Amino acid sequence: MTYSIAQAAEHSGLSIDTLRYYERIGLVDPPARDSGGRRSYSDDDLGWLVFLTRLRTTGMPIRMMREYAQLRHRGAATAGRRKQMLFEHRASVRARIAELQSCLEVLDYKISHYEEIEHTFIEGITA
Amino acid sequence: MTYSIAQAAEHSGLSIDTLRYYERIGLVDPPARDSGGRRSYSDDDLGWLVFLTRLRTTGMPIRMMREYAQLRHRGAATAGRRKQMLFEHRASVRARIAELQSCLEVLDYKISHYEEIEHTFIEGITA
DNA sequence: GTAGAAGCTGGAGTGCGCTCCAGGTCAACC
């Protein structure tokens, strides 16, 4: 199967402009072109795009995604380094989750504080 | 207790420049000044700064923090709206955590895939 | 009374990650 840029955008959740941008900065390999010079994405291309969106969602900076892409391009010999990158990135995602969870506690506390205020206010009225 | 801008920066984890920037854009009230015209932060000021850093850490955009700050400035009458904001923000933080966790699964999968490759490689050598 | 550290102001600059635009090509349908 091949896909137009609009279909690739739809499938990956990236915009058409972002797809061209990613190609320009070397994050994705230039896809094949059809007879009219238009981009024609393969299933593999789409798989890579989707994986990239996962990395992006987890906050990996583009320069790191590009580094990963370049290693991938150099083949199996770089598998260890790529694994290492994902390993470290996973640790940072876990740390980020922990950080968010600790902030959630602050939010919970604040919200319960506001609820207490409301409560006091209602008691004040009904008293 | 009062604190110099350097101490406020130290305590909040924000940079001195960021403190002045937050003041400029109306995220924090201008603190008191000492006899020489220098900023002199109170414990309350610091508490607010620390809370702001929690909001920022959880990804609340500055314009929303500013809205919150403005409501806070208008006193108890806006408590309900502030609570509502925190409530909604908490939901978005939870959603963000869920999103990160689902991406973690993808990372786990990818990493285990690399481990499998390593394994196969070693078997290939020792065979 | 002078050197050095810390702070002040207004404004310019930065890095990131897109996003938009003008002006052109190409294919398909009426």
Add this chain to the structure above:
DNA sequence: GGTTGACCTGGAGCGCACTCCAGCTTCTAC
């Protein structure tokens, strides 16, 4: 064969959240 719509390119522009700078003042210590 003319219009429409999707796609093309190179390059400019944008929003966010800072960060840095020049040139000045003020306090502290010697």
